[in-house]
Amino acid sequence: MSTIAFEFNSAIVGSVARVISGPFRGVAGFAANYVARSRAERALAALDDRLLQDIGLARHEIHDKVWG
Numbered sequence: 588m589s590t591i592a593f594e595f596n597s598a599i600v601g602s603v604a605r606v607i608s609g610p611f612r613g614v615a616g617f618a619a620n621y622v623a624r625s626r627a628e629r630a631l632a633a634l635d636d637r638l639l640q641d642i643g644l645a646r647h648e649i650h651d652k653v654w655g
Contacts, residue, residue, distance in 0.1 A: 628653040 631639070631649045639646060 624653050 628649060631644065631653065632646075636646060639649075644652060
């Protein structure tokens with residue numbers, strides 16, 4: 588019987604893992620940002636006009652302020 592020796596280089600494996608996982612982190616960050624902004628927009632839209640005026644917003648400004 589013969590055996591096969593395999594050398595494990597953790598630096599190379601770590602680099603490959605970062606390259607592969609990079610796009611997924613970008614998508615996850617985009618999704619989290621989208622969800623947070625959507626919730627903020629809904630929360631502000633649920634306020635009455637007087638409360639919005641107290642924080643310096645008009646109803647027509649909500650979308651632009653949240654999404655930037």
